[in-house]
Amino acid sequence: MTIDIFWRIPTHGEPSSHRARQPFRGDWFPGNDNLSKAGLGGGGKDGFTYIDYLAEIAHAAEISGFQGGLIPSFPMTDEPWVISSVLARETRTFRFMIPFQPGFLNPVTAARMTASLQRATGGRALYNIITGGGGPQQLWWGDTVGHDDRYTRTTEFLDIVRGVWNGGPFSYDGKFYHVEDAGLVDPLSKEDFPEIYFSGSSDAALVSASKHADYYLTWLEPFDDLREKFRRVKEKTDALGRKIKCAVRVDIVARPTEEEAWEEVRRGFDSIDPAIIRQFLASSDGSESVGARRQRANRPTTLNSYKDLIVEPNVWSGFSLLRGGQTQGIVGSYQQVAGRLDELVQLGADAFILASTPHLEEAYRVGEEVLPLVRGHSAPALRKVG
Numbered sequence: 408m409t410i411d412i413f414w415r416i417p418t419h420g421e422p423s424s425h426r427a428r429q430p431f432r433g434d435w436f437p438g439n440d441n442l443s444k445a446g447l448g449g450g451g452k453d454g455f456t457y458i459d460y461l462a463e464i465a466h467a468a469e470i471s472g473f474q475g476g477l478i479p480s481f482p483m484t485d486e487p488w489v490i491s492s493v494l495a496r497e498t499r500t501f502r503f504m505i506p507f508q509p510g511f512l513n514p515v516t517a518a519r520m521t522a523s524l525q526r527a528t529g530g531r532a533l534y535n536i537i538t539g540g541g542g543p544q545q546l547w548w549g550d551t552v553g554h555d556d557r558y559t560r561t562t563e564f565l566d567i568v569r570g571v572w573n574g575g576p577f578s579y580d581g582k583f584y585h586v587e588d589a590g591l592v593d594p595l596s597k598e599d600f601p602e603i604y605f606s607g608s609s610d611a612a613l614v615s616a617s618k619h620a621d622y623y624l625t626w627l628e629p630f631d632d633l634r635e636k637f638r639r640v641k642e643k644t645d646a647l648g649r650k651i652k653c654a655v656r657v658d659i660v661a662r663p664t665e666e667e668a669w670e671e672v673r674r675g676f677d678s679i680d681p682a683i684i685r686q687f688l689a690s691s692d693g694s695e696s697v698g699a700r701r702q703r704a705n706r707p708t709t710l711n712s713y714k715d716l717i718v719e720p721n722v723w724s725g726f727s728l729l730r731g732g733q734t735q736g737i738v739g740s741y742q743q744v745a746g747r748l749d750e751l752v753q754l755g756a757d758a759f760i761l762a763s764t765p766h767l768e769e770a771y772r773v774g775e776e777v778l779p780l781v782r783g784h785s786a787p788a789l790r791k792v793g
């Protein structure tokens with residue numbers, strides 16, 4: 408069995424460590440107009456910009472054994488299709504996991520965009536289908552469709568992308584889309600269909616995932632909960648006569664010893680503004696996301712030390728305090744982190760998306776020190792470039 412391991416591209420800037428707060432790397436530091444930091448600060452007199460920094464991370468990840476990277480898509484990030492296209496010519500094996508909300512793109516256009524990217528990169532594009540957390544975040548994008556209907560729209564969208572992929576003619580009459588005699592033309596129609604990673608923890612998400620996903624993607628949760636989640640999604644997919652794999656997106660802090668890893672977390676935690684901690688303890692962000700609610704489930708009511716957020720051996724649920732995003736991640740020595748990833752494989756995981764701050768240096772560290780210890784880790788393949 409082979410395990411695909413991806414890294415992550417911080418398209419929202421990032422600080423230089425878990426202790427630093429300003430995301431100046433990648434040029435996303437609000438008020439960074441004077442581009443005062445030379446080099447990695449983004450731009451400035453040397454002309455070195457955020458995209459050069461992202462390209463460095465992609466290079467570091469591909470050199471040190473990752474399959475590719477997730478390019479996140481939130482209101483506060485750059486746009487992943489564009490970033491992937493720019494990084495494509497800078498890399499050779501790096502695969503681009505592109506998150507997007509199907510509702511925001513026409514499906515035939517999306518098929519054509521994807522086929523062009525496949526053709527230009529030798530098949531290095533992957534989808535991370537996201538269906539949206541709802542609430543204020545959804546309205547930011549101008550989307551008023553309700554939670555379960557959004558998943559119906561996602562399913563219809565993927566029906567059409569598959570339908571037109573090999574040339575059609577394909578017609579479809581759904582609740583959200585109507586297409587007549589559509590199909591990609593040769594040579595676009597000869598490209599490989601992208602692997603589909605699919606996230607969403609609700610029942611509606613599982614219905615859509617079981618029909619279309621190659622990989623069901625989740626954040627890290629308590630290990631027993633993940634065992635049950637994987638079992639459920641695999642059972643639903645088996646019932647449709649398909650097979651699905653599972654993938655876990657997980658932040659890590661890996662160091663030569665466990666003490667050093669926790670010391671890094673402690674220093675990061677001790678540098679957090681108390682206002683951010685109060686906000687963290689005050690639960691909801693108004694989203695309808697079942698996955699986000701599951702992430703919040705183990706939050707303590709008071710928080711005096713980073714130790715209050717240790718939820719099981721080597722699992723810390725304070726990562727969103729250090730850099731936003733998901734809450735649970737793995738902390739430990741190189742062996743311990745690899746050991747916990749192996750345990751997730753035993754529970755049903757087939758792939759990982761790892762991340763650690765700063766993504767450049769940590770790509771090398773994790774690639775060189777942790778990846779070789781993960782059993783079944785697969786080496787990236789050199790693909791033909793179109």
Ligand SMILES: Cc1cc2nc3c(=O)[nH]c(=O)nc-3n(C[C@H](O)[C@H](O)[C@H](O)COP(=O)(O)O)c2cc1C
Nearest residue numbers: 480537538539606607608609612626656696697698
């Ligand atoms: C690993 C992972 C990565 C995600 N990445 C993104 C993202 O980049 N952008 C986004 O808007 N939502 C992202 N999501 C959110 C989900 O795709 C989904 O929209 C959300 O969990 C709501 O669905 P649910 O109620 O079924 O959980 C991600 C979720 C997971 C598990």
